[in-house]
Amino acid sequence: TDEEIGPVTSVRWAPDGVHLAVGLNNSHIQLWDSSSGRMLRNLHDGHSSRVGSLDWNNHILTTGGMDSLIINNDVRIRSSNVGTYRGHCQEVCGLKWSASGQQLASGGKDSLLYIWHISMTSTNSANQWIHCLKDHRDTVKALSWCPFQSNLLASGGGVGDQCIKFWNTNTGSRLNSVNTGSQVCCLLWSKHERELMSSHGFNDNQLTLWKYPSMVKIIELYGHTSRVLHMAQSPDGCTVASAAANETLLWNVLGTPKLAVNAAKTKPEPFVNLARVR
Missing domain, CATH: 2.130.10.10 (YVTN repeat-like/Quinoprotein amine dehydrogenase)
Structure with a gap:
């Protein structure tokens, strides 16, 4: 029902201009085909609260949540969660990949700005980021x-x-x-x-x-x-x-x-x- 889905909290076109990612208040992310008006996938295994920021890096959809997590989703595969960036201690409010697709900038309600590298998403080290700018x-x-x-x-x-x-x-x-x-x-x-x-x-x-x-x-x-x-x-x-x-x-x-x-x-x-x- 609409009550279960809750309001839309973020949207982002994929690079192909056809597919649309939609972040929801209930922590889910939907992928839509705009040409057919059909929902293709519902990603719901990563976040625990609203998804307020989204950005694409080719086939990787990066999502930022009120739970302070940044998750990379490879939308080509069934188990889409291919890595998580951890650093923010409050809601992730902004996400932008660089044109090269190598660096990700994230901004948070915690007043912090992080710079991440694409290769660091799956590491388990304490500090995954390149820079934490305060x-x-x-x-x-x-x-x-x-x-x-x-x-x-x-x-x-x-x-x-x-x-x-x-x-x-x-x-x-x-x-x-x-x-x-x-x-x-x-x-x-x-x-x-x-x-x-x-x-x-x-x-x-x-x-x-x-x-x-x-x-x-x-x-x-x-x-x-x-x-x-x-x-x-x-x-x-x-x-x-x-x-x-x-x-x-x-x-x-x-x-x-x-x-x-x-x-x-x-x-x-x-x-x-x-x-x-x-």
Whole structure:
């Protein structure tokens, strides 16, 4: 029944653009075929509580739970759990694999940012991680790997931190830290420009486009009335959809217009309001 399944707490498209992973409040993960609308598998042997973060690395689906575990699932085989990363002591809030598929970044409610290596998932050593980065002072949910510079990771902290930090994940060194003045919920690098978009919560619920590496603000977008939890980039990299906690979705053109610092505040038109859609 719907009560047993509970709400959806995370979703992530597979690299093929056909299959969809869905994390649920009851600790299960469902795999769906979008072309047929059919559920293919239900993975339920790994987590003990809600699955709030997901990411794909080819055929490996990595899941992060409220139980603090990160589990790698090889969806090609029946016993899909092929390894677990243990390090976080509270809920795993963000997961992102690097483009090479060799490094995984994870952020937690414990304010910690971990960098893991694909080869370390099945080891039983006390310290599986490459780096445990402790600079954030609140929940780390926002994570994004740079598309034009390998091993460059951006991370964002919650309302008690409010910073975007940049890391060299080979060395574990922090390259920069920028206080945004508000909770950082999501980060997206532009596919075409040396720019980064951030979405925020308290207190303006804005989207900000930054020039990298100067971190000069190009434009700020105001339209959401609650924290902007997620952003997704179109395949061509020209459009960003942003989803907020009040069940609204907005779209924005990424990288244009090229406005100066302290540009006029722009309010994007609503793309679709999901508040009444069930």
